[in-house]
Amino acid sequence: MPLLLIWPLWLIRRPEQDTPIWGRRSLILLITLFTLRYLTWRVTSSLNFDSRLSISLSLLLLLAEAWLLLIGLIPLWLAWRRFPDRRFEINDRQQRWANSGWKPHVDILVPTYGEPIKVLERALIGCTNLSYPHTKVWVLDDSGRHEVKTLAAELGCRYLHRPEHVNAKAGNLNHGLRHCRGELVAVFDADFIPQRTFLDRSIGFLLEPEVALIQTPQTFINADPVMRNLGMEHWLLSDEESFYRWIQPVRDGWGAVVCAGTSFVVKRKALDQIGGFVEQAISEDFVTGISLTRQHWRLLYLQEKLSAGLAAETMADFVHQRQRWASGTLQSLRLRSGPLHPKGLSLGQRIAYLEGVMHWFNNVPRLVLMLMPLSYGLLGIIPILLNSEAALTLLLPLWGLQVLSLGWLNRGSRTAFLSELTGWVLTVPLTMTVLSNLIGRIGGFRVTPKHQxxxxxxxxxxLLLPLLALVLFNLVNLQGLLSNASGLPNQVLAGRPVGLVWGVINLLSLIVAVRACWDPAAKDLAPWQKLKLEAWIEDDGGHRYPCCITALSESGAKIAYSRSPLPWVASSKLRWCQELPALPVIFTNKTDTEALLHWGDLARQDRYALIRWLFCRPGCWVDRQAPQEGRALLALFRRLIAPPKRGPFNPSMIPQHLPRVQGSAHQ
Incomplete structure (x- = not known):
C-alpha cells in the first residue's frame, strides 16, 4: 500500500489545472481508500477497552478523527465534477456583451458603519474611478457622520443615512435599494477597493438571462495577523485563499456559489424577486445567495482578483471576525431561507452549502485532538492502541498522501501543515462559538475595526490564557511521560513514543499560536506593497538619479540605489511612471544602498492619483503559490528562534504584480 504514494509524486509534477480530470479523480479515490482503510483499522483494532474512562476517551478520539476525515472527503468528492475557471471566458463574454449593445446602469452600494475616513476614502476613490461609465455610487452611512457626507460630496457620490439602524448591513443595503433604480447593483464593503476594470470584466457574465450574480474573490492589501505577527508574509497565504481559489470554483461547478458580501454584481430584478437582502441573517450574503439559487437563478464565480480590502489588523479582531462568520453561517440552519429548507435546491447544491456550514463544527473535534495527548502523562491512559506496524502501514501512508496531495488539489492555495497555524489560534474560541450557537445563543453583527x-x-x-493553559498542561504531560516511566502502566509505557511525539507536536504548535497572538506596534497605518520598479529622483535643477523602488505605500517609498551617497535637496521628487507626476519626498532613513522616503506635501489630486495607482491598476494582485512545506517549516522555526524585527526598512508587505506599462529611469 505505501507504494501507491508513488502515484501522487508522479501527478504533482505538473499543476492540477493542467492535468486531465482523471488525475484529480484518481487521487480522490486514493485518498478515500486510504481514509476508509485507516478508519476500519481504528474501529476494529485500536480501541482501548481497559476501563470505562479509557473506553470513553478512545471512542471520543475515534469520533473526532472520523468526523474530520469523513467531512474532509466531502469537498474532495464535490471536486469529482468538472468545475470552470471563468477567467478563460472573459474575452468571449466581453465580446458578446459589446455586440449586444446592452449598457445597463449600475448602482454601486458602499455600506459603512464607523470605518475610518482614510479607509472609506480608498474605497470611494476606486468606485468613482471605474472605466465603465454608466454608474452611480451610493454611500450608505449607518453612522451618520458629517465627514462621510462631506467626503461623498467631494468625490461625487450620493449619500444616504437611515434614521433607524435595524438589521445591520442587510437593512442598510435594502435602504439603499429603495432609493436607486439601476438595472444592476454592485456591492463593496467600505474597505474594499475595486480595480478600474471591475465592471468591464464582470458585467458580460450577466448577459445570460438566468444569471443573477457574479462573485469575485476577496484579496487583501495587508497581511493578516498570523502572517504579520510571525513574520511569514513571504511564506504564508491568507487563510481565505483556498476558499476563493479552490472551494468557490468547485461550488461553481455545482451551481452553489457563495455570495461573499462584497465585490459582486447582481441583477436588481433578482434581488426584488426574493425581497432584497435577507435581513433575518447575520451572514446576509450567504443566505441571500442561497435564496437566489432557490429561485432558480444562477450565481457564477469569476476567479480573478478585481478588488482588494483590509484584513483584520489584530489577532483579537481576526478571531472575532471569524466568530461572527461562524455564528452567521450556523444561524442559517435555523432559517427558512437557509440550506436545510426542503425546496429549491438540488442534492449537490444542498451538500455544497451544508459543507460550508459543517466546516465550523470541525473546531470541536480539533479541540479533542489538542487535548487528547494529555491523557498519556496526566491520566495514564492510552486513547489509541497504535503499534509500529500500524503506524508504518496505515497512519503514515495516509498522512503522507495528504501532505503530497492537498496543496496540489487546491491549486497551490494552501499547504498541509502551515495552513493549520490559524486553526491553533481559532480552535478554542470557535469551539465556544459553535457550542453557544447550538444552545441558541447567537452573536450579533459587528464591524471589524480597521486602521487602528x-x-x-x-x-x-x-486569546492568550487558553493557549497558555494548554502549553502548561502539555509541559506537565511531557514531564510525566519522561520522568515517571517506572510508575507508568505497561500499556502506557508501550504507547509512550506515540504520546511523546504527539505531545511535542502539540506543544510546538501551541508555542507558535502563542507567538502569533502578539500584535506589534502599528504607527504607520498605510499598508505597504512589495514590488520592484525602476525609478528616478529628480530635482528642480534638472538632475535625475536612477534608483529602484522596492516598496510603496500611501505614506512613502522604499528605494534601493547603487550610487552612494544619493544627493538629496529640498526639491527632490520621486517618479516611476507616466501616469503619475513626480511626487515630492522627504528623506527619513538611509543606508549605503537604500533609503526610506515619506511623501512631502501632496496635492489632493496627486494623493488620489497615488491611491488609484497603488490599488486600482488592472492585474495588480498576485495569485501566489503556497511554498514547499519543508522550506516553509524551516522558515517558521527560524522566526520562532529569531522573531522578525520590524523597522523602517522592514515593514509588513504584500507583493504586487508589476504594472503592465511602467516608466524607465532611462526615458
Whole structure:
C-alpha cells in the first residue's frame, strides 16, 4: 500500500489545472481508500477497552478523527465534477456583451458603519474611478457622520443615512435599494477597493438571462495577523485563499456559489424577486445567495482578483471576525431561507452549502485532538492502541498522501501543515462559538475595526490564557511521560513514543499560536506593497538619479540605489511612471544602498492619483503559490528562534504584480 504514494509524486509534477480530470479523480479515490482503510483499522483494532474512562476517551478520539476525515472527503468528492475557471471566458463574454449593445446602469452600494475616513476614502476613490461609465455610487452611512457626507460630496457620490439602524448591513443595503433604480447593483464593503476594470470584466457574465450574480474573490492589501505577527508574509497565504481559489470554483461547478458580501454584481430584478437582502441573517450574503439559487437563478464565480480590502489588523479582531462568520453561517440552519429548507435546491447544491456550514463544527473535534495527548502523562491512559506496524502501514501512508496531495488539489492555495497555524489560534474560541450557537445563543453583527494605531505591541488576554493553559498542561504531560516511566502502566509505557511525539507536536504548535497572538506596534497605518520598479529622483535643477523602488505605500517609498551617497535637496521628487507626476519626498532613513522616503506635501489630486495607482491598476494582485512545506517549516522555526524585527526598512508587505506599462529611469 505505501507504494501507491508513488502515484501522487508522479501527478504533482505538473499543476492540477493542467492535468486531465482523471488525475484529480484518481487521487480522490486514493485518498478515500486510504481514509476508509485507516478508519476500519481504528474501529476494529485500536480501541482501548481497559476501563470505562479509557473506553470513553478512545471512542471520543475515534469520533473526532472520523468526523474530520469523513467531512474532509466531502469537498474532495464535490471536486469529482468538472468545475470552470471563468477567467478563460472573459474575452468571449466581453465580446458578446459589446455586440449586444446592452449598457445597463449600475448602482454601486458602499455600506459603512464607523470605518475610518482614510479607509472609506480608498474605497470611494476606486468606485468613482471605474472605466465603465454608466454608474452611480451610493454611500450608505449607518453612522451618520458629517465627514462621510462631506467626503461623498467631494468625490461625487450620493449619500444616504437611515434614521433607524435595524438589521445591520442587510437593512442598510435594502435602504439603499429603495432609493436607486439601476438595472444592476454592485456591492463593496467600505474597505474594499475595486480595480478600474471591475465592471468591464464582470458585467458580460450577466448577459445570460438566468444569471443573477457574479462573485469575485476577496484579496487583501495587508497581511493578516498570523502572517504579520510571525513574520511569514513571504511564506504564508491568507487563510481565505483556498476558499476563493479552490472551494468557490468547485461550488461553481455545482451551481452553489457563495455570495461573499462584497465585490459582486447582481441583477436588481433578482434581488426584488426574493425581497432584497435577507435581513433575518447575520451572514446576509450567504443566505441571500442561497435564496437566489432557490429561485432558480444562477450565481457564477469569476476567479480573478478585481478588488482588494483590509484584513483584520489584530489577532483579537481576526478571531472575532471569524466568530461572527461562524455564528452567521450556523444561524442559517435555523432559517427558512437557509440550506436545510426542503425546496429549491438540488442534492449537490444542498451538500455544497451544508459543507460550508459543517466546516465550523470541525473546531470541536480539533479541540479533542489538542487535548487528547494529555491523557498519556496526566491520566495514564492510552486513547489509541497504535503499534509500529500500524503506524508504518496505515497512519503514515495516509498522512503522507495528504501532505503530497492537498496543496496540489487546491491549486497551490494552501499547504498541509502551515495552513493549520490559524486553526491553533481559532480552535478554542470557535469551539465556544459553535457550542453557544447550538444552545441558541447567537452573536450579533459587528464591524471589524480597521486602521487602528498601536503605539506599542499588545496581545489579547482572552486569546492568550487558553493557549497558555494548554502549553502548561502539555509541559506537565511531557514531564510525566519522561520522568515517571517506572510508575507508568505497561500499556502506557508501550504507547509512550506515540504520546511523546504527539505531545511535542502539540506543544510546538501551541508555542507558535502563542507567538502569533502578539500584535506589534502599528504607527504607520498605510499598508505597504512589495514590488520592484525602476525609478528616478529628480530635482528642480534638472538632475535625475536612477534608483529602484522596492516598496510603496500611501505614506512613502522604499528605494534601493547603487550610487552612494544619493544627493538629496529640498526639491527632490520621486517618479516611476507616466501616469503619475513626480511626487515630492522627504528623506527619513538611509543606508549605503537604500533609503526610506515619506511623501512631502501632496496635492489632493496627486494623493488620489497615488491611491488609484497603488490599488486600482488592472492585474495588480498576485495569485501566489503556497511554498514547499519543508522550506516553509524551516522558515517558521527560524522566526520562532529569531522573531522578525520590524523597522523602517522592514515593514509588513504584500507583493504586487508589476504594472503592465511602467516608466524607465532611462526615458
Amino acid at each position: 494605531r498601536r503605539d506599542r505591541g499588545s496581545t489579547s488576554v482572552e
